[in-house]
Amino acid sequence: MKVLVVEDDPRTRDFVAGGLRQAGHTVDEAESGSAGLDLALVEKYDALIVDRMLPGCPGLDLIRTVRAQGIETPCLMLTAVGAVEDRVEGLNAGADDYLVKPFAFSELLARLQALGRRPPLAQQPDCLRVGDLEMDPAAHSVSRGGKPIDLTSHEFRLLEYLVRRAGQVVTRTMLLEALWGFHFDPRTNIVDAHISRLRAKIDRGFDVELIRTVRGVGYAIRAPQ
Amino acid sequence: MPSARLNNARLPRLLSTASLRLALTFSLIFGVGAALLVAGIDYGLFRFAEAETREDLTHQMNIMEGDAARLGGGGLIAMLEAQSRNHEARRYLFLVITTDGQTFSNGLARNAVNDEGFRHNLPNKPRPPRWPDQTPDLLVLSHTMPDGTLLAIGRDAKHLDELRGGIRTFALWSGLGVIALAMLAGLALGYQFLRRLGGMNRSVDRIISGNTSERLPAVGLGREFDELAANLNRMLDRQEATMEALKSVSEGIAHDLRTPLGRLRNRLEELEADAGDPARRQTGIDLAMQEIGQITALFDSLLALSRLESGQNPQGAPIDARGLIERVGEIYGPTVEDAGGTLRMHAPDAALPITVRGDEHLLMQALSNLVENAIVHGGDGPEITLDARQEGNYAVFVVADRGPGVPPDEREKVLRRFYRMDSSRSRPGSGLGLAMCAAVANRHGGTLTLSDNEPGLKVELKIPTTHAD
Numbered sequence: 001m002k003v004l005v006v007e008d009d010p011r012t013r014d015f016v017a018g019g020l021r022q023a024g025h026t027v028d029e030a031e032s033g034s035a036g037l038d039l040a041l042v043e044k045y046d047a048l049i050v051d052r053m054l055p056g057c058p059g060l061d062l063i064r065t066v067r068a069q070g071i072e073t074p075c076l077m078l079t080a081v082g083a084v085e086d087r088v089e090g091l092n093a094g095a096d097d098y099l100v101k102p103f104a105f106s107e108l109l110a111r112l113q114a115l116g117r118r119p120p121l122a123q124q125p126d127c128l129r130v131g132d133l134e135m136d137p138a139a140h141s142v143s144r145g146g147k148p149i150d151l152t153s154h155e156f157r158l159l160e161y162l163v164r165r166a167g168q169v170v171t172r173t174m175l176l177e178a179l180w181g182f183h184f185d186p187r188t189n190i191v192d193a194h195i196s197r198l199r200a201k202i203d204r205g206f207d208v209e210l211i212r213t214v215r216g217v218g219y220a221i222r223a224p225q
Numbered sequence: 226m227p228s229a230r231l232n233n234a235r236l237p238r239l240l241s242t243a244s245l246r247l248a249l250t251f252s253l254i255f256g257v258g259a260a261l262l263v264a265g266i267d268y269g270l271f272r273f274a275e276a277e278t279r280e281d282l283t284h285q286m287n288i289m290e291g292d293a294a295r296l297g298g299g300g301l302i303a304m305l306e307a308q309s310r311n312h313e314a315r316r317y318l319f320l321v322i323t324t325d326g327q328t329f330s331n332g333l334a335r336n337a338v339n340d341e342g343f344r345h346n347l348p349n350k351p352r353p354p355r356w357p358d359q360t361p362d363l364l365v366l367s368h369t370m371p372d373g374t375l376l377a378i379g380r381d382a383k384h385l386d387e388l389r390g391g392i393r394t395f396a397l398w399s400g401l402g403v404i405a406l407a408m409l410a411g412l413a414l415g416y417q418f419l420r421r422l423g424g425m426n427r428s429v430d431r432i433i434s435g436n437t438s439e440r441l442p443a444v445g446l447g448r449e450f451d452e453l454a455a456n457l458n459r460m461l462d463r464q465e466a467t468m469e470a471l472k473s474v475s476e477g478i479a480h481d482l483r484t485p486l487g488r489l490r491n492r493l494e495e496l497e498a499d500a501g502d503p504a505r506r507q508t509g510i511d512l513a514m515q516e517i518g519q520i521t522a523l524f525d526s527l528l529a530l531s532r533l534e535s536g537q538n539p540q541g542a543p544i545d546a547r548g549l550i551e552r553v554g555e556i557y558g559p560t561v562e563d564a565g566g567t568l569r570m571h572a573p574d575a576a577l578p579i580t581v582r583g584d585e586h587l588l589m590q591a592l593s594n595l596v597e598n599a600i601v602h603g604g605d606g607p608e609i610t611l612d613a614r615q616e617g618n619y620a621v622f623v624v625a626d627r628g629p630g631v632p633p634d635e636r637e638k639v640l641r642r643f644y645r646m647d648s649s650r651s652r653p654g655s656g657l658g659l660a661m662c663a664a665v666a667n668r669h670g671g672t673l674t675l676s677d678n679e680p681g682l683k684v685e686l687k688i689p690t691t692h693a694d
Contacts, residue, residue: 081528082525082528083528083529083532084584084586085532100525102517102521104514152555154555180552180556180589181585181586181589182589182590182593183586184522184525184526184529184590184593185518185521185522185525186593186597187597187601187654187658188557188560188597188600188601189560189563190556190557190559190560193559193560193562193563194556194559196559196563197559215507215511216511216514
């Protein structure tokens with residue numbers, strides 16, 4: 001992926017850009033909003049990572065300008081303020097996702113991958129498949145190896161979220177936000193508790209575990225190679 | 226010493242105060258008012274006295290005309306001469322001149338008399354001479370008879386002038402008196418006012434210089450001033466409470482940040498020692514990350530709380546209380562089970578929906594906090610019940626456990642930021658959860674109440690329903 005990182009703090013910029021290069025991405029860096037805007041308008045990127053508070057041109061203005069030019073490059077916004085109102089403002093300005101500082105790099109990477117591979121809604125297949133797991137969101141049915149599995153609507157949504165991002169790491173924060181609308185850190189391990197119940201239904205009694213734990217990051221559903 | 230300085234400064238200050246200007250203005254208005262009043266009385270009295278004199282003279286003239294017609298000019302003169310020794314007649318001055326030149330006068334000169342009608346002879350001197358010694362201030366009525374005899378009768382108008390003079394003197398002195406009184410009253414009032422304001426100002430000085438618990442004295446000059454002092458005191462109360470809250474928050478942050486920072490430091494030190502062992506290194510890093518997560522969560526909570534407390538009432542969409550309870554139950558059910566406990570829901574009947582208006586995220590977070598509290602503090606194998614019911618114009622969300630509960634005297638305190646009961650210090654938490662719930666309740670125009678679940682803790686979050694407005 002070719003990514004543009006617009007961030008004025010040099011240490012954060014080096015951290016993000018360096019990490020992305022290590023993960024195999026091509027990275028352009030800009031240290032001010034105006035420089036970032038020039039690059040975003042001229043070059044073609046797969047994703048933008050934009051800090052919200054920038055000298056020259058605030059992140060929100062940058063994204064509005066980019067979107068006004070008809071450029072639909074996925075954009076992840078970084079910020080130190082993470083209240084719901086701020087998120088809403090950022091998303092309304094045209095950002096696709098929002099990450100609050102301080103963040104774990106793995107979280108950034110997971111979200112960036114989710115953005116980059118987000119398929120257009122129209123192209124989503126009716127039936128989702130991971131290995132021998134089949135899932136039909138319209139019919140609300142799941143089966144593994146031809147054996148139907150009974151899931152609560154809650155478990156179904158969790159599984160669907162994972163399956164639609166099969167092969168990608170999904171962080172706990174992403175699950176909390178997407179499934180339960182939590183924009184705060186719960187003190188208890190609610191995600192893990194739900195995953196363990198889903199696992200009991202999906203993986204128990206099968207030789208191959210589909211739902212994997214990615215240490216310190218989150219979970220991923222993956223078909224065996 | 227500030228008070229000595231103030232005493233010395235009081236006199237010149239008095240002269241430059243608004244109260245002196247007020248006193249002067251009042252005196253002026255009083256003086257002008259008194260002058261106008263006296264002038265009115267003076268004019269009225271004078272008019273009345275003159276009218277009376279004219280009437281008297283007209284009456285006397287009628288008598289004299291009758292005498293002159295009956296006795297003839299000469300006869301009249303003879304009669305007047307006879308009467309002039311009579312004391313009563315000396316009140317009047319007469320002049321009679323017949324056509325054949327006979328004249329009677331007891332002091333009235335021809336040049337002071339018209340041929341016909343009234344004439345008012347004003348004295349040339351500043352004060353009228355004492356009658357009858359000299360030509361006085363006279364009001365004279367004269368009439369020429371058909372036979373040519375001139376009749377004139379005059380009366381001293383001295384009493385009129387004396388009356389006017391008296392009134393003017395009275396007016397002058399009383400006016401001066403009124404002005405002096407008004408001045409004195411104004412200055413006295415000003416002095417009183419300054420003295421009391423001085424007390425207030427000294428109090429304010431002391432409050433500014435750090436004695437934040439001091440309050441302003443009552444002014445004592447009237448209800449309005451006392452109300453002002455009381456209002457200012459209420460403002461000071463609020464400010465002091467805010468300052469106290471700020472202080473405790475700062476102390477709370479300092480304390481609560483030190484603890485995870487200290488642990489983080491320990492982890493990093495351990496990590497340094499364990500550098501050779503990859504497995505232990507990974508564990509150390511994970512633990513350090515957890516500490517950082519806690520610090521971040523603390524700041525997020527603080528930020529959210531201060532936003533909540535400074536924000537406006539949410540104008541959110543209608544929210545189904547039942548749906549909210551069910552979602553919280555679904556989310557936390559597995560966690561409670563994992564902790565060996567049970568979570569029971571008494572969601573309201575779907576046929577009788579309870580709808581509240583507000584911020585769904587905030588209500589969700591508040592309920593989540595309450596359930597997490599019950600998981601963490603509700604004892605081993607927590608038995609948690611989750612309920613929503615309608616009570617008047619309020620939806621009441623109830624989260625109850627069967628744990629150790631909160632003693633009555635602690636129930637108010639646990640709602641404060643960073644307050645943690647001694648018994649719960651060892652458990653995870655920032656001490657902000659309940660403060661946050663209370664702030665959510667407040668912001669929705671509701672309340673958060675803690676009570677005894679016999680045993681355990683029962684927390685009720687009351688939020689107005691959509692029908693409440």
